[in-house]
Amino acid sequence: MRKHTRALLVGISALVALATVPACTSGSTTTDATSPSQPAPETTTVAPFPGSARYMADMSAADGKTMTIGISVDGAEVAAYACNGTDDEAWFFGNQTDGGIDLKSRFRDTLAAEFNGKDVTGEVTMNGVEYAFTAAPVSGVAGMYTAESEGVRASWVVRPDGSATGVQFSGFVQGDRNFDVFNLDGLSDFDVRNDVRNKRKLGPAGPIEFPPDSGPRASINGVSVTPTLVTGTFRLN
Incomplete structure (x- = not known):
């Protein structure tokens, strides 16, 4: 009986000793399954623009101010127009690169946007106020239009339902101080915004209509005009 008891005690002691021996490790390391995995780095998906497309969006600033923007792309060339329908507007012209747009207007407003394969998302900064937008693709009558009569220009952003915002x-x-508005490169942003930009005579544009049997129609100071659809290749003189 003592022999059996002694053998049992020896076996238990051996098991305890094995349990206290630290596990051996090799030179390589492994990741503990319970340790948190490293988060994947954030990526932004930028897709190439279609060969020819139009986009538009209504947008708001943090202070509640509103603007409407239209963007047209043809190949690498881009034209965009933003306005509030009352007393502010901005035209942007240039080229897009790899689905990205980074443009500055004549009066130092800025447009930065990217194409995600469906919509154009970005920000417009006008007179120091930033407006974020997501512009959806549009077709039919929707897009940007402009017309001129006797030195007065009216421009609109038209929604798919035919409603429009124009200046x-x-x-x-x-x-x-007098400046050459076609050559403002030597002026600071402050001078352009305060001595040129805010000296523009701006007001609401008249209505733009789309009769079923003809092209778009509008009037400027009582003179009938035919607005032009703005494409990516459009440029103001």
């Missing part, structure tokens, strides 16, 4: 530009108010 009329009638020149500049005579200020204390």
Whole structure:
């Protein structure tokens, strides 16, 4: 009986000793299944634009101000127009690169956007106010239009339902300092915004209509005009 008891005690002692021996490790390391995995780095999907397309969106700033933007792309060339329908507008012209748009207007407004394969998302900054947008593709009558009569230009962004937001530009108010509005490269952003940009004569554009039997129709100061659909290749003089 003692022999059996002693043998049993020896066996138990051996098991305890084995349990206290640290596990051996090799030179290679393995990841503990319970350790948190490293988060995958964030990526932004940028897709190439279609060969020819139009986009538009209504957008709001953090302070509640609203703007409407239209964007047209033809190949690498881009034209965009944003306005609030009352007293502010901005035109952007240039080229897109690999699905990205980074443009500055004549009056130092900025447009930065990317194409995600369906929509154009980005921000417009006008007179220091930023507006974020997601512009969906549009067709039919929707898009940007502009027309001119006797030195006065009206421009619109038209929605798919035919409703529009537009602004009329009638020149500049005579200020204390005169500048060549076609050559503002030597001026600071402050000078452009305060001595040129805010001297523009802007007001609501008249209605734009789309009769079923003809092209778009509008009037500027009582003169009938035929607005032009703005494509990516469009440029203002």
